[in-house]
Amino acid sequence: MAYWLFKTEPGCFSFYDLKNRPDRTEPWDGVRNFQARNFLRDTVKVGDRVLFYHSNIPEPAVVGLAEIVRSGYPDTTALNPDSEHFDPRASVDKPIWYMVDLRYLEPLQQIVTLESIKQTPLLAGMPLVKRSRLSIQPVTADEWRIILTMGGMKGI
């Protein structure tokens, strides 16, 4: 089982939106970056755990936990001219873009802010800290454990 961090702007889609979805599950569509696409298509697997991160807000932070319930499959929003994520280069035979399905698990007892992550030397290697804009990031087992502890999730 691997660990990931998924970024989203909560004004667009938040952890609480995920909680309110049927089955608390949502297709993670609209990723239009090749490195993130490669993770979704090739590496993210069912059962992997996800840190759900809210970006582009006054206090960006990891807010909750989710899990992968379906591994990579073609992102059909790329084929839909009415979608804001439409990509005319994509086709059924060559979908270009991929998505996975994500299911809500639980919120952190307390959010783990970007500021507190930056102040933690053991988390200095995270792409988040290096100011990468990558929206799908791998997380090591050590980083996962540290962030859950910071989030008050010692029982897990």
Next chain:
DNA sequence: GCCAACGTTGGC
């Protein structure tokens, strides 16, 4: 709202 970082595009 600014702007630095950085990924993508397209002319050559």
Next chain:
DNA sequence: GCCAACGTTGGC
């Protein structure tokens, strides 16, 4: 295939 221009992201 280089690289300048451009667009987007996201912290602040």
